[in-house]
Every structure is written in C-alpha cells, then in structure tokens.
Amino acid sequence: xxxxxxxxxxxxxxxxxxxxxxxxxxxxxxxxxxxxxxxxxxxxxxxxxxxxxxxxxxxxxxxxxxxxxxxxxxxxxxxxxxxxxxxxxxxxxxxxxxxxxxxxxxxxxxxxxxxxxxxxxxxxxxxxxxxxxxxxxxxxxxxxxxxxxxxxxxxxxxxxxxxxxxxxxxxxxxxxxxxxxxxxxxxxxxxxxxxxxxxxxxxxxxxxxxxxxxxxxxxxxxxxxxxxxxxxxxxxxxxxxxxxxxxxxxxxxxxxxxxxxxxxxxxxxxxxxxxxxxxxxxxxxxxxxxxxxxxxxxxxxxxxxxxxxxxxxxxxxxxxxxxxxxx
Numbered sequence: 128x129x130x131x132x133x134x135x136x137x138x139x140x141x142x143x144x145x146x147x148x149x150x151x152x153x154x155x156x157x158x159x160x161x162x163x164x165x166x167x168x169x170x171x172x173x174x175x176x177x178x179x180x181x182x183x184x185x186x187x188x189x190x191x192x193x194x195x196x197x198x199x200x201x202x203x204x205x206x207x208x209x210x211x212x213x214x215x216x217x218x219x220x221x222x223x224x225x226x227x228x229x230x231x232x233x234x235x236x237x238x239x240x241x242x243x244x245x246x247x248x249x250x251x252x253x254x255x256x257x258x259x260x261x262x263x264x265x266x267x268x269x270x271x272x273x274x275x276x277x278x279x280x281x282x283x284x285x286x287x288x289x290x291x292x293x294x295x296x297x298x299x300x301x302x303x304x305x306x307x308x309x310x311x312x313x314x315x316x317x318x319x320x321x322x323x324x325x326x327x328x329x330x331x332x333x334x335x336x337x338x339x340x341x342x343x344x345x346x347x348x349x350x351x352x353x354x355x356x357x358x359x360x361x362x363x364x365x366x367x368x369x370x371x372x373x374x375x376x377x378x379x380x381x382x383x384x385x386x387x388x389x390x391x392x393x394x395x396x397x398x399x400x401x402x403x404x405x406x407x408x409x410x411x412x413x414x415x416x417x418x419x420x421x422x423x424x425x426x427x428x429x430x431x432x433x434x435x436x437x438x439x440x441x442x443x444x445x446x447x448x449x450x451x452x453x454x
Contacts, residue, residue, distance in 0.1 A: 194315030199280035250281030353401030
C-alpha cells in the first residue's frame with residue numbers, strides 16, 4: 128500500500144514547524160503579526176477574558192508543494208504529516224485527530240493546478256464564516272499568489288453565496304469536499320486560521336461589503352433587540368420586549384433577513400441589545416459609538432462580540448446574571 132493511502136506519520140503542531148523543519152522558508156508568506164487584544168474599558172469586562180488568548184494568531188499563507196486535503200478536516204504536508212493548526216478538531220488533541228483512526232485513506236485525486244484550501248469546521252455558522260473563513264481569503268489576496276481553484280466545504284447558504292460573489296469566487300472555481308475526498312494539488316495554498324476577531328479581519332469584512340452595496344441609515348432600526356429563534360433563547364423575553372417597547376426598541380429576527388438587510392439594520396442602530404449569538408457578528412457594520420448590550424447565560428461567556436465592539440469603537444456593556452447556586 129502506498130504511503131498516500133495510509134494515515135499520516137505523525138503531526139506538526141503548526142505549519143511554521145513544517146517550514147522550520149524542512150527549510151522551506153520560501154514557501155511562507157507572513158501577512159500580519161500576532162496582535163494583542165484591546166484593553167478593557169470597564170472592570171466587568173475582565174470576566175469574559177478569563178482563560179482566553181491574549182493575542183490573535185500570526186496570519187500566514189503557506190505553499191505546500193504536493194500538499195493534500197482529506198475530507199474537509201485535514202491538511203497533510205508533503206512529508207506525510209498532519210498539519211494540526213490547519214486540521215483542528217474541537218475537543219481533540221493532535222494525536223486524537225480522526226485521520227489517525229483510519230486504516231487507509233481513499234484514493235488520491237491529483238491536479239497540476241494551484242489550489243487554496245478555505246475549509247472551516249464551523250463554516251455553516253454566520254460568525255465563523257464571516258470573521259474567520261472569509262478572512263482567510265483576504266490573506267490569500269494579500270499574498271498575491273495566483274489561485275486556480277478553492278476548496279470550500281460550506282458555500283450553499285444565502286449569506287455564503289453573497290460573500291463568495293463579493294470575493295469574486297465563481298462557482299466553477301469551487302471544489303466541494305465529499306465523503307471520500309482525498310485531494311492532492313501541485314501547489315496547495317493554506318492560509319492560517321483566525322482564532323479571534325482582530326482589526327484586519329473585521330475591517331476587511333466591513334469594507335468588502337460596504338464597497339459593494341450602498342447602505343443608508345434607516346430610523347426604523349435606531350434601537351434594536353435581536354430575537355433568537357433557536358438556541359440560547361431568553362426565558363423572559365416577552366417581559367423584556369414589553370419593557371423595551373416603551374423605549375422605542377424594535378425586535379428583529381435576523382434569520383429571515385438578507386445579508387444586505389442585516390447590514391442596514393446594524394448600520395442604522397444607535398443601541399443594540401441581544402443574547403450572545405452569531406447575529407452579533409453584524410456589529411462590524413455598526414457606526415462608531417453605537418451602544419451594545421450583550422446578554423449572557425450564567426455558565427457561558429465568550430469574548431467574540433466584546434472584541435468586535437472594541438475593534439470597531441463601539442460602546443459595549445455586558446449583562447450577566449450570576450448563577451445563584453455558585454454563591
């Protein structure tokens with residue numbers, strides 16, 4: 128059995144390790160340095176940063192001559208090792224990656240083209256697509272490498288279609304992984320993952336879309352409350368809406384809106400209130416100074432939308448009810 132049909136022989140924790148170990152410095156393009164997250168502006172913000180990274184990842188693009196992609200979750204180096212930073216599986220250590228549980232891999236499909244890998248394990252999610260997956264396309268643009276095709280595992284939802292159009296990636300240039308996908312390119316181009324919202328990723332998404340469509344302020348959406356129709360619902364939402372309605376707030380359900388309409392809603396807003404969720408990704412479209420109140424459950428606090436707010440010069444506040452049992 129050929130080496131390419133067997134699981135990789137070990138792993139590199141990072142693509143930088145592969146570059147250093149093999150001496151392929153000419154294959155590496157350093158686009159942005161790692162960036163420190165902003166300072167807090169209110170003491171209560173410290174609680175959302177506990178245990179979180181203090182820096183966003185260094186942003187790189189690497190060319191892997193003869194690099195391979197397995198399914199939508201693994202990148203294999205030319206010397207047959209898993210590149211873990213590009214093959215991340217949540218809640219799994221590198222040696223627990225699913226590729227090492229395979230007895231053999233599917234036959235390889237090969238191409239003489241230069242192919243970029245834009246897969247993301249949560250690309251179906253609005254936040255991960257907008258701030259992380261598409262930011263990786265920006266890194267490729269900055270590298271100036273000419274790309275023939277793109278491997279993209281999620282691209283069928285309306286907002287994904289709109290973004291791919293804005294990026295200038297036509298359908299015929301997209302390779303979609305399938306259940307037996309094992310692909311080898313003459314040159315596989317792999318941008319690094321974006322671990323946290325940062326200045327360049329947020330500004331790229333904002334400018335990409337504002338340069339494409341003209342958005343004007345709509346007074347109907349000056350004060351908005353973001354309703355959630357699936358996970359993380361507010362248990363007393365009816366009472367909240369009754370109170371907010373007295374102060375001119377409008378409840379909006381983003382799931383039913385086009386991307387352009389969501390841009391208009393957030394660009395128009397002077398105050399945004401909502402539970403932690405992907406819809407708050409649209410804070411990148413707000414005007415500086417917009418007030419943001421994010422609602423959290425007692426046991427789940429994440430810094431993503433605080434970070435976006437700080438980076439976009441918004442006035443952010445956290446609303447977090449303490450878990451009485453923990454007192």
